[in-house]
Amino acid sequence: MNIYPPVKRPTAVALISTGFLLAGIVGQIVSSSIASSLGWPYVFISFAVVYVLAFLLTLAILPTVPVKHTGLSLFAVWKQMFGLLRDVSLVKGYTITFTLLLSFVGMYSSLGGYLANTHGLKPEQLLSIRAAGILGMMMSPFAGKFTARFGYKRVLLAGLIGATTGLWLEWAMPTVALITLASVVFVAGISIVVPTLINIIGILGKQARGGAVALYTFILFLGASAGPIIAALAGFKVISLVFVGILTSSTLLSLTLRIPKEGR
Template sequence: MTSSYRSIAILLIVTGTFVASNIYTLIPIYDLLTDELTTTTSMIALGSTSFTLCYAIGLLLFGTMSDVVGRKPILVLGMLLFSITSLCVSFADSDFSMIVTRGLQGFAGGSFAPVAFAYTFDLYNGKFRALILSMINTGFLVAGILGQIISASIATNHGWEYVFYFYFVIYLLLFLLSAKFLPQNKSKTNTSFKPLQSIKLFSSFLQSKNLLLCYIITFSLLLTPISFYDALNQYLLPISSAEDLFFIRTVALLGTILSIFGGAINAKYGLKGSFYIGIALLIGSLIPMILIPDFYVILYSAIFLVSSISILIPTIIAIIGTIEQKSRGSAIALYSFTLLIGASFGSLLTSILPFQGVLLFLLLYGIINIFLMRKISYSR
């Protein structure tokens, strides 16, 4: 492994972290934007919704296109588009323009995740590939905190527009670095992009028993931390402070350290073995919180919950990439779409169930995932 390929890996990890950070940009500045744009919090929240929905559409479209035109063109041009649309958001002067520009920004942001995962498969092998997949996903988890810190600190000191000026510069820099340093790869599997053909391709993935089971498991992976933190907010806020909640989120990020050892775990125990270790950590984190929902029990258990997600997400990506090698970009695009759709159900779940009810649901889903994984087969 040359130093240049290690540098490429670092570039992908850093890019992934900053791309995902933008998902959480509006959360800490809802009140500020409500005052500045003279609108309601619910209308500003639609800016986050439009970002997420268009992001999901971008995941499917760009992941499939990368199988046609190659990974690098999508990553590079997608980052340029993300930079430009980030600047556009800074000019929003009404709730409507905020919703529209955030939607455009989300669509552009969808060009990274599935393409970067497929690109990692194309460039790397073995333990180092597993490590890079784990680290990119760790960046996504860290982004949940980092994105809010960046947004809150810049908006408080300079104004909300400067948040998007900041991202415009960052994404422009990442565009230039990607254009210069990312190598071309021979990953094209199709000769032309046809939407109807893409729909048939996605349908064929769902008709594959192994991939379908992977996608059912995938649905729960981001649903788990999103619904956990949402339910935790509702449970602790009446009896605790916002600072305590932020402290739990921050300390829980210690769980991402386990992702560094993802390659070694995969090498020793295999992909299925790694999956079962992740599920064991998940179950081991949920049961104590169900039985004793105390602040410190939740604090320590949250670390193991994040650890489990740090192992499970890159493991499922690796399994999907191993099962579907011909149209890997498209298969991982559908994975990313399913992951995001699962996350969107987090708020719905917490609106129906209390804190311990959510934990019990996640526990049952985790146990079901064990049986689903036992039915999945693939060539090693």
């Protein structure tokens, strides 16, 4: 990210965030299609080939960035990074971070079974509902422009409110069409929050920006791993309300964040 001038970093971060959020839905669609046509072992084989190609493209395309050797051991680097948790503002940011993919992955893990059992949807119909979430992700590339105009805190708050409202509507809506529309609203909110929060964490990290963002990524995907575990504990109606409560807490917590560049 250091190769981008500061003014372009929010947009660059937004595009990167769009990529991995998009992969969260596209991956489900592609893997389900491969598993149903060829069998589940071919899912792993196919993605292994994709990763090898991605590795080769990374070597060929990405520019080389000079690395400053600090002489620190791996343990010292980890100690330094987790030492950031002594910063109250960063802890607040990381708490919100944990809830994002927790609710995103958890919602999709629970929604499929609910729609199949309650509304009788077939696997191919479930895939189309997941694909509809891509529409919500179209908001992510604009997160940089939104923050430049309205400020990080306002955009973060708006995204969290949107995600919370969308998830609540998924719980409340009686038809598949309305549930699908609500899921798009939910995904749009998450898609705005993820890149916005990365930039906020970077600002709060100050001189330790790299370590702060690395810890952000770790906590973000820690939430993604916990999502399906929580989703398996109860039915969609219960779990969706649990996630609504969690996102509501994150929304309230975001109000207490002080972001230096914005003076609040």
